[in-house]
Amino acid sequence: LSINRTGSGYTLKASATGLTTAFSTPFNITAGQASLLLFTAQPVTTTAKTALAPVQVTVQDNQGNTVTSFTSNVTVAIAVNPGGGTLSGSVTKAAVGGVATFSNLNIDKVGTGYRLAATSGSLSPDTSSAFSITAGTATTLEFSVEPSATAPGATIAPAVEVTALDAGGNTATGFVGNVTIAIGTNPGSGTLSGTVTVAAVLGKAKFSDLSINNAGTGYTLKAAATGPAGVTSLPFNIM
Secondary structure (H helix, E strand, O other), X not given: OOOOOOEEEEOOEEOOOOOOOEEOOOEEEOOOOXXXXXEEEOOOOEEOOOOOOOEEEEEEOXXXXXXXXXXXXXEEEEEEOOOOOOEEOOOEEEOEOOEEEEOOOEEOOOEEXXXXXXXOOOOEXXXXXXXXXXXXXXXXXXXXXXXXXXXXXXXXOOOEEEEEEOOOOOEOOOOOOEEEEEEOOOOXXXXXEOOOEEEOEOOEEEEOOOEEOOOEEEEOEEEEEOOXXXXXXXXXEXX
């Protein structure tokens, strides 16, 4: 005889035709030897560099009972990495009552279909369900297309582009604020002409008609917006 689930106060009864039924004294079923890991609180979709909702991994015996006596370390890592992300936070935790809780895990790069893996010694590992990492709030600006050398008064080409980035360096596609361009370093006392304020679309602002009227070596442009930190371009020449 065996019983597959833990519990306190089990009883057995014995019966036969014509005889009075008998009941055993109460007894307990405890968990067997630790055998496998199971994600019992799955990671869910969140933004980059933001803590995932607490992830839990439970240690079970081969009947699916929690092995409450297990207190060794459990480690999680990225198993499927569609965005080339890095897992940060406390990735190794000691189990308490057979459950390891990871409360500060985060991933920095956007991607759809991430999965985590849980391991602990010789126990059978487990892989989490799939989840996504989405772009977070814009924190900085970046010249994704730098200004290049051109003649005085000529349109700078290719068009200068500024991208809003979240804390993980992902394009903050939710950013739609205005981005304004101005001259930073001005070796030729030039004037910047064209459309210098552009609303971002999916986190990107494109400046298609900028020009500077005076020759000079080592001009820079600076980009600014409300919210994310501004940025200065690489040097370029007007000549």
